[in-house]
Amino acid sequence: xxxxxxxxxxxxxxxxxxxxxxxxxxxxxxxxxxxxxxxxxxxxxxxxxxxxxxxxxxxxxxxxxxxxxxxxxxxxxxxxxxxxxxxxxxxxxxxxxxxxxxxxxxxxxxxxxxxxxxxxxxxxxxxxxxxxxxxxxxxxxxxxxxxxxxxxxxxxxxxxxxxxxxxxxxxxxxxxxxxxxxxxxxxxxxxxxxxxxxxxxxxxxxxxxxxxxxxxxxxxxxxxxxxxxxxxxxxxxxxxxxxxxxxxxxxxxxxxxxxxxxxxxxxxxxxxxxxxxxxxxxxxxxxxxxxxxxxxxxxxxxxxxxxxxxxxxxxxxxxxxxxxxxxxxxxxxxxxxxxxxxxxxxxxxxxx
Amino acid sequence: xxxxxxxxxxxxxxxxxxxxxxxxxxxxxxxxxxxxxxxxxxxxxxxxxxxxxxxxxxxxxxxxxxxxxxxxxxxxxxxxxxxxxxxxxxxxxxxxxxxxxxxxxxxxxxxxxxxxxxxxxxxxxxxxxxxxxxxxxxxxxxxxxxxxxxxxxxxxxxxxxxxxxxxxxxxxxxxxxxxxxxxxxxxxxxxxxxxxxxxxxxxxxxxxxxxxxxxxxxxxxxxxxxxxxxxxxxxxxxxxxxxxxxxxxxxxxxxxxxxxxxxxxxxxxxxxxxxxxxxxxxxxxxxxxxxxxxxxxxxxxxxxxxxxxxxxxxxxxxxxxxxxxxxxxxxxxxxxxxxxxxxxxxxxxxxxxxxxxxxxxxxxxxxxxxxxxxxxxxxxxxxxxxxxxxxxxxxxxxxxxxxxxxxxxxxxxxxxxxxxxxxxxxxxxxxxxxxxxxxxxxxxxxxxxxxxxxxx
Numbered sequence: 185x186x187x188x189x190x191x192x193x194x195x196x197x198x199x200x201x202x203x204x205x206x207x208x209x210x211x212x213x214x215x216x217x218x219x220x221x222x223x224x225x226x227x228x229x230x231x232x233x234x235x236x237x238x239x240x241x242x243x244x245x246x247x248x249x250x251x252x253x254x255x256x257x258x259x260x261x262x263x264x265x266x267x268x269x270x271x272x273x274x275x276x277x278x279x280x281x282x283x284x285x286x287x288x289x290x291x292x293x294x295x296x297x298x299x300x301x302x303x304x305x306x307x308x309x310x311x312x313x314x315x316x317x318x319x320x321x322x323x324x325x326x327x328x329x330x331x332x333x334x335x336x337x338x339x340x341x342x343x344x345x346x347x348x349x350x351x352x353x354x355x356x357x358x359x360x361x362x363x364x365x366x367x368x369x370x371x372x373x374x375x376x377x378x379x380x381x382x383x384x385x386x387x388x389x390x391x392x393x394x395x396x397x398x399x400x401x402x403x404x405x406x407x408x409x410x411x412x413x414x415x416x417x418x419x420x421x422x423x424x425x426x427x428x429x430x431x432x433x434x435x436x437x438x439x440x441x442x443x444x445x446x447x448x449x450x451x452x453x454x455x456x457x458x459x460x461x462x463x464x465x466x467x468x469x470x471x472x473x474x475x476x477x478x479x480x481x482x483x484x485x486x487x488x489x490x491x492x493x494x495x496x497x498x499x500x501x502x503x504x505x506x507x508x509x510x511x512x513x514x515x516x517x518x519x520x521x522x523x524x525x526x527x528x529x530x531x532x533x534x535x536x
Numbered sequence: 537x538x539x540x541x542x543x544x545x546x547x548x549x550x551x552x553x554x555x556x557x558x559x560x561x562x563x564x565x566x567x568x569x570x571x572x573x574x575x576x577x578x579x580x581x582x583x584x585x586x587x588x589x590x591x592x593x594x595x596x597x598x599x600x601x602x603x604x605x606x607x608x609x610x611x612x613x614x615x616x617x618x619x620x621x622x623x624x625x626x627x628x629x630x631x632x633x634x635x636x637x638x639x640x641x642x643x644x645x646x647x648x649x650x651x652x653x654x655x656x657x658x659x660x661x662x663x664x665x666x667x668x669x670x671x672x673x674x675x676x677x678x679x680x681x682x683x684x685x686x687x688x689x690x691x692x693x694x695x696x697x698x699x700x701x702x703x704x705x706x707x708x709x710x711x712x713x714x715x716x717x718x719x720x721x722x723x724x725x726x727x728x729x730x731x732x733x734x735x736x737x738x739x740x741x742x743x744x745x746x747x748x749x750x751x752x753x754x755x756x757x758x759x760x761x762x763x764x765x766x767x768x769x770x771x772x773x774x775x776x777x778x779x780x781x782x783x784x785x786x787x788x789x790x791x792x793x794x795x796x797x798x799x800x801x802x803x804x805x806x807x808x809x810x811x812x813x814x815x816x817x818x819x820x821x822x823x824x825x826x827x828x829x830x831x832x833x834x835x836x837x838x839x840x841x842x843x844x845x846x847x848x849x850x851x852x853x854x855x856x857x858x859x860x861x862x863x864x865x866x867x868x869x870x871x872x873x874x875x876x877x878x879x880x881x882x883x884x885x886x887x888x889x890x891x892x893x894x895x896x897x898x899x900x901x902x903x904x905x906x907x908x909x910x911x912x913x914x915x916x917x918x919x920x921x922x923x924x925x926x927x928x929x930x931x932x933x934x935x936x937x938x939x940x941x942x943x944x945x946x947x948x949x950x951x952x953x954x955x956x957x958x959x960x961x962x963x964x965x966x967x968x969x970x971x972x973x974x975x976x977x978x979x980x981x982x983x984x985x986x987x988x989x990x991x992x
């Protein structure tokens with residue numbers, strides 16, 4: 185019984201609200217403490233929405249016979265099932281299944297992709313696309329610490345007056361050069377084919393499997409001694425690796441550097457503009473955000489996974505792939521109970 | 537014992553150590569000593585790198601050919617750029633067919649060094665230590681080439697160029713010096729029958745041109761001279777029409793070219809095989825010589841063109857041209873590279889030959905929405921490979937990877953431009969048949985005391 189009710193919670197959650205998909209939020213908290221808080225956010229609002237009518241069942245109730253005299257007759261009557269009564273069952277929605285995309289550690293901030301309900305499946309597919317992520321990394325010259333960030337224990341202080349923007353850019357060019365080699369090696373492309381040439385022109389040469397962190401592009405956005413800011417496009421990285429890169433840049437320039445800020449501005453197709461800040465973590469914004477990004481996610485999956493030979497999604501043709509993403513819409517449209525929340529009704533009418 | 541500590545804590549006689557407060561951290565930080573690793577001298581050091589086939593001695597590193605330690609093995613091919621130690625700053629370099637010339641524009645007596653194949657005395661006379669009357673046939677490390685200058689402490693060497701078995705040296709006030717094989721008159725002097733070129737001391741001087749020579753170019757067996765007035769002179773083998781003088785015979789005296797370049801101010805000439813290209817100040821391209829590989833097929837069906845012809849390409853104003861053995865490349869003012877001819881042209885394995893120039897997408901040279909200012913600054917050609925230098929100091933190569941001459945670290949041919957990893961910005965590159973040489977600028981500060989400190 186308990187299992188069945190939670191299972192139903194699933195189906196009805198999506199049917200009623202269309203809340204199955206991917207959303208992303210703008211956060212500075214770490215994953216472990218973050219997920220419970222986010223998973224419980226929409227629940228109260230969903231519980232407040234008017235529910236569907238309880239199921240009816242046919243029961244044969246004893247009623248006094250019209251003849252009189254104590255005889256009892258069984259009459260069929262449609263009565264509501266008591267198990268559906270809110271006082272028996274409790275609140276419909278307690279928790280939502282939330283999955284997270286690429287990790288973002290405690291000291292970093294920025295775009296963090298989450299999947300709700302059926303969207304978790306899309307998360308795996310997006311992971312297999314191996315799209316690049318863009319970070320804004322802030323650094324400070326003159327210090328070296330043990331964990332490469334400015335809050336660590338100080339190891340050494342050095343001079344930095346000799347550093348110019350030109351020298352920094354030269355180091356960045358060297359970094360980009362060595363990473364390009366690694367990119368080629370892990371991409372497993374035969375350089376002799378015409379396909380390799382076409383991928384290179386489009387810039388699509390990427391490792392499609394496991395690889396160490398690779399920086400595809402790096403450039404200096406701001407330079408004001410002792411601070412500087414870099415924009416880094418990378419794959420398969422961790423935020424601590426980026427801090428280490430800042431530390432190594434400092435060493436190459438014959439000084440030292442610590443990382444003051446790591447902020448993810450883009451994760452695959454999701455940018456800062458699509459992300460929801462803390463003030464907008466409510467049901468309506470989440471639903472809107474999911475809707476806005478649906479097309480983008482679909483397009484990216486089709487484009488990248490079409491190149492892949494081994495992915496099971498490759499066997500699906502284009503229409504089936506888009507159906508996977510649109511199944512949520514159709515289920516909610518099929519639902520035809522009168523007592524649907526007005527919010528959802530209005531939104532569905534907008535979608536058309 | 538524990539009770540004593542507890543009583544002391546209770547009375548406030550000792551305070552347990554908690555996490556350091558911000559003020560404590562700041563004080564510790566300010567008290568820490570500051571280390572200086574950067575030296576004061578901010579001069580940029582220029583370095584020479586070589587890569588490719590080493591057994592001819594063209595790389596100038598003797599330990600590759602004759603290892604100087606028992607554990608070292610001979611290195612036939614150097615697949616990635618390797619630093620060549622030179623005492624002087626090298627301002628000009630050229631790679632020939634198995635040999636290299638390095639020149640410095642200093643006023644010192646020694647201005648020119650050569651290494652590699654010397655069977656035709658293309659590196660001058662290199663006196664052998666074992667037998668003082670004979671010369672070396674292979675020079676394994678950069679050795680000075682004595683030029684018969686009138687004023688050796690004033691004249692500067694501006695540019696050098698190397699062909700198959702001859703070389704040209706351009707000076708600022710004493711004309712052009714030629715050395716090496718002269719069987720076709722490519723050294724600009726009369727052909728002597730049965731002349732023995734090996735161990736020859738003869739270095740010829742050329743001075744009779746309409747104005748000062750500003751560029752010298754060696755083809756395979758011919759020589760081209762470009763003067764300040766914009767005219768082009770040629771001498772040497774002409775069976776493919778590469779001398780451009782209207783006939784297919786050899787020429788042993790530099791003679792002025794006419795045809796479509798008569799009266800045109802030519803600002804650059806290029807050749808390496810049997811085809812030649814010239815660029816005028818207005819951005820037009822002229823070509824003559826061998827056209828068996830469709831190099832000049834846009835204007836004529838004949839396979840040998842012995843008079844300079846204008847190539848009417850609609851690709852924009854051309855800034856620089858590079859002529860290889862079977863393929864040609866030009867660089868336009870906008871920074872785009874166009875290729876045509878035969879062989880690995882740089883647009884994937886499907887493009888083998890074309891008579892009309894095709895553009896190589898700039899994204900292959902590092903251009904992107906992310907860095908829209910990147911463009912190609914120079915193009916160079918070897919016999920079957922191309923090199924491009926961008927304005928960010930990056931070197932891209934493509935073509936046949938003959939004995940590792942591309943420097944990519946792999947031995948396979950490269951069908952589209954690929955970046956060569958070099959420590960520094962590439963200022964210039966010279967391409968040969970199976971080796972290449974690059975001049976780099978390194979970073980501007982030096983480590984203090986000349987040694988790197990230990991890093992955490």
